[in-house]
Amino acid sequence: MKKFNYLLTAITIGAMSIVGCDPVEDINDQLEANEAGIFDVFDYTLTEDDYKETLELDYANFNTVDDAKALIPTVLNTNFPVLGDASLANVSYDLYAPVSTESSLIVYTVSTADYDANPDTAQYNNFDDEEQIYTFLDSKFPNVANRTLVSLTYVFYNGSAQTLNNGFLRVNGEWQFVLGLTSAEYTAVGQGFANFNTEDEALRKLPIFLLDKFKYEEIAVNTVKSTMYKLYTTDVDDIDGDGSKTDRATYSYIVNFIYDGSSWSEYNNTLRMTLQFGNDSGVWVPDNTIAYSFTQGDIALVSSTLLAKYPGPADNVGFFKSFDRRSGSSNYWSDDMMIEAIGIVLDSINPNAEEDQKYAVTVVIYNGSTTNETFFLIKTDGAWVAQ
């Protein structure tokens, strides 16, 4: 009798050890791992703390775009630890892109002798071709130190002869053109002489001057223009070569301006850039994904385009405005059919999308109840495919 008590106990324990696990546990774990978590689509601009504290950089900018791509995820992880998969961050950061300014100055007016030295310019005593200027500079100033600015006054023939004053900055053995103002332009910006009185005045008036000067040109955002302005100031460097360092002389200075799409401002050697990052299963990666939701028009387009190919499903989605995603249904939209349908819409709304452009497209589906489903596509070899 006792024997059977043991047997029964053994059977019970045996049965319990077999079933003492949760059959759905693995699925739940997987679902938890894949949990969309908290997600957001947001704009963010890196702060000085992000550069210097979080990333321990010396300067509040990145040297290269690759640095930005590599380091910004750290900032996002630090600042937004709870954000998970499907989050999209549009991040603004500063990229260090230095534009040289002068470290020494030569003020020079091209003389008749200079023009005569070149057979091309000897006849009219002016330049009529930019190459002629650089030929002149190379021969006149063959061995100037790096970052030497030549503030050059010369006559240029372009329909009529004009006296110009522009800068030429020697950078790594090359001359870089720096835009200067003509006397007429100084007059136009309200100066009595061909110079500014103070640096502040130059910095205030030059952006207005640039807007006016290029008002008929299409200037791209983040375009940097080097300008040269003149100040009548104490000749501490004896720039006029008269031996006195206490008299006054006209100095030239370079200042760079950057265009933000509507106005010019002084360029501080950093470009404001933006990069989109997407959160892929908890990891932030640079991402060009565009989020898009189907409109009624998109559904009508899909329904009509695919009616011949998938008569049942296409008719059904046109009527119910939702994609039937029950695999057992006769109007079932398989994953492949969904990608095909979304591709039709993307080709319609963004026919010139670049290669590797990604989309996250949300559509209304029916899987027993009406809900949303998001599909991720990428343009590959000119066609929209699932990511």
Added chain:
Amino acid sequence: MKKITSLLALVFLLFTAAMQAQGTIRGTVVDGENNTPLPGVNVVVNGTTNGVTTDFDGLFEIQVAKNTGALRVSYVGFAPLTVNFDVTGKKVVDLGTINLKMDSDALDEVIVKAYSLAIDRKTPVAVSTIKAETIENELGSQEFPEILKTTPGVYVTRGGGGFGDAELRIRGFNSQNVAVMINGIPVNDMENGNVYWSNWAGLADVTSSMQVQRGLGAAMIGLPSIGGTVNIVTKSTDIAAGGNVMMTTGNDGYTKYGFTISTGLLDSGWAATASLSRTTGEQFVDGTTIDAYSYFLNVAKKINENHELSFTAFGAPQRHGQRQNRLLIDDYRVSDRGIRTNTDYGYKNGQILNHEDNFYHKPQMSLNHYWTINEISSLTTSVYASYGTGGGGGTAGLNKFGKYDTNYRDEPFAPVNFDQIVAENKALGAAASAETFLRASINNHQWYGALSTYNTELSEYIDLSAGVDIRFYKGDHSTELTDLLGASFYIDNNDVNNPNKVVKEGDTYNYNDSGYTNWGGLFAQAEYNKDKISAVLSVAGNNTSYKREDYFKYTPEDPLRETDWVNFTAFSTKGGLNYRLDSKNNVFANIGYFERAPFSDAVFINNTNITNENAENQKIFSAELGYGFRSDKFRADLNVYRTKWMDRTYTISRTADNIQYTANILGVDALHQGIELELSYRPIETLTLTGMASLGDWQWDNDVKNVQVFDDQQNAIGDPIDIFIDGVKVGNSAQTTFAIGADYEVLETTTLRASFNYAADYFADYNPTGRTTSNLPQTWEMPDYGLLDLGLTHRFNFGGFNAQINANVFNVLDTEYISDAQDGSGSVASTALVYFGAGRTYTVGAKINF
């Protein structure tokens, strides 16, 4: 308490002390099959109220007032036995061992035949029999068909988890393809084949035997027994005088109380049994409220040796909250309510409101006549009637019931805030049609039938049976507006005879039609029994006629308003042979082919009066081999089967120029084959071990190519479709199941039970005709699971009455498992819509027999 006990004892003593003792009779009652003692058996002196019950060793001792007479020995599920006694000149007579015969073996032969019960070692079908005692002790708050879960080939699910929403599937075939008979009368819905177990709540209290015949079954009449047949036999004249009162309580406020009382067979030839019960509370799933009664009445009269009449009426008026919408696994994971989550109920004015509910009452009445014509012939006739009234509740108008819709729920999956919906309806103004409201799909019906079987012995070895089976069914289908949710009316335009109809609560709207189903069947069966051989051959033919009448879609003048009868003639034939090798071993084989008319929805597609004249009969071919072993301690049954189901009814529709065209999809075939094993071992008298294993291989059999829809001019509409289902597993039922169980009498008064059920190879449900692209994966396979149930039965003497306590704990380990799934996109876990089975639940019940 003690006072009451004493009082009861006193009352009891008064009954017994009134006798004048002449002598004492002793005996031991045992189960004739395995010689184990039967406790609680009624032993009554014929023609008196003088009776006792056996003790736990099957012993009884009764004092008799006369020298000679007869004892009637009876026990639920066993054939009553009359034993003569003679105590003349003796004080004590020992009758020795009295064998009671169990199961259908022992049931009246007429009953066995009339109710199509299978007889052990004789009828060549695979069968498992559940005794009344098992149901009484082990069912608890489970759904009635769940008592079959430990038998092979059976998968029972509670569906959404509402009271009576269970579904029984056998050998991978859903309930439409499992025939259910109560006292020999088929009860599957005439229009759609479904079985609604909530209609039969309470039947468990009065069931004397329940048989599940897998495969072809033993029935002579035409039945949809593609998966099998469940035969339920209620108590009748076999029950002894007396009765019981019972009370059961369980988890989530489940409460059931009731009584059964029976006169036994009186000298006048009358016998009556009545049973009444009430069930309230909730099921495991949130919001699945129960409000149910059940009643049963049997009045029988043995007119003379040759005639017996028996009238039975039973029913179960009930209303229960349902869960109709499956959720994603992730939804349950996220929801505060976990696997109990139900998004189909809410609160209105502080009261629970189930917007998905079911309310129904289907009294079933039958009058049976058993006529023993002569030594060799008998005629049994049942005339029956059943009236169903009720339907299922749901929502209508603008859908504000989305599971994630936090405008109407405090958070996703929380109960619906009906007050908000009421406020929005009211805000529209008194002159506005309701925006969102509740409705019920009403499905009333009237069913009349007659079933008559004539049996005769053609020769010493050959019996012949033949009969008729006639059924008339009318189903009335409509939508009733049940709750305007604060609005005053709703404007409906679905009735062509009543445009812009103003609908108020209780009014019919949306659709209103009747379906008529008539059935006429003839059947005949020959049985051969000689020595070691039993053979049977049956043929049946039946005609199913459908007609549809639509009161809303057509005007009274419209000839389409009422269709012509559409007829389907189906034949079936089956045969089998059982060979008893010796007293322990037997083998059997059966083979059959039968046809089945398509359901009415395949004839009147999309509920219109345009008949699909081309609907085809479904065809089923089935063959089976079996082996049985019986000894005192050990019994085993092993069988293999192969069922091929051809031309399963499917249709597809295509729309062109706003006209819908339909095609039948022929050639959708399924092949179900498998092995089933059932064991029982009783190493010692107090311990019974049982086991079951069922290995199925159920697959769709072939791809179907180029199904084309044509218009009435035979122009092709749309492209032809292909259906890729070759080798795809059949879903909706676990293909592998096994169970082990132990029943151990720890003390003379106390029995402990443990049972472990395991299910595997269970694929999500899907529509095979939706697989119109090639290379789709198998549908999602649910995780395997095992469930442990424990039970205890304790018998004791309560003031002179036999009483017992039954305690059952189901899913003891609180295993979280998926009981039903609908395949989703990509056939993966994350997209499947599922129901979880119940977690740990319990019931404790007490029953006092008198």
